[in-house]
Amino acid sequence: MAAFLHRLLRWTFAFSLFLGASAGAMEYGTADEAKALVAKAAEFYKANGKDKLLEEINNPQGQFITHDLYVVAYALDGVRLAHPYNKAFIGQSVADAVDPDGKHYGQEELALIKSKGTGWVDYKYADPVTKKPVEKSFYVLKVDNQIFLGCGVYKR
Secondary structure, eight states: OHHHHHHHHHHHHHHHHHHHHHHHSOOOOOHHHHHHHHHHHHHHHHHHOHHHHHHHHHOTTSTTEETTEEOEEEETTSBEEEOSSOGGGTTOBGGGOOOTTOOOHHHHHHHHHHHTSEEEEEEEEEOTTTOSEEEEEEEEEEOSSSEEEEEEEEOO
């Protein structure tokens, strides 16, 4: 009986390590999840107003973060209004943003908002895990005549 209990205890310990490692692994968001997160933030904005939305987006544990996805808010001129992880971006314009290949993706975002009001912009950006430039698709949605929202998906 003691041998059985010892084996059971070892198996339980190994299984708990496996579960812990699995729970700690990064889950990556999809394009559909990014669009849904932006839509959720737009609805929150309409129901609660701009100040509450910006407060919630700036919260690193807020409801507009899932997996590796997070929503960013911009004024229509491209100035970032809220960012959950990089407060230094707030107040800076995306208009001058250029990827490592020289693509002016910030200008593309602004042109897309102005022409269609929504869509995807592809560019390279530093992967938060590897710190190396990887392909990223960024979904943008013009909510009204004050703000647009965005959320990016890394192509892994």
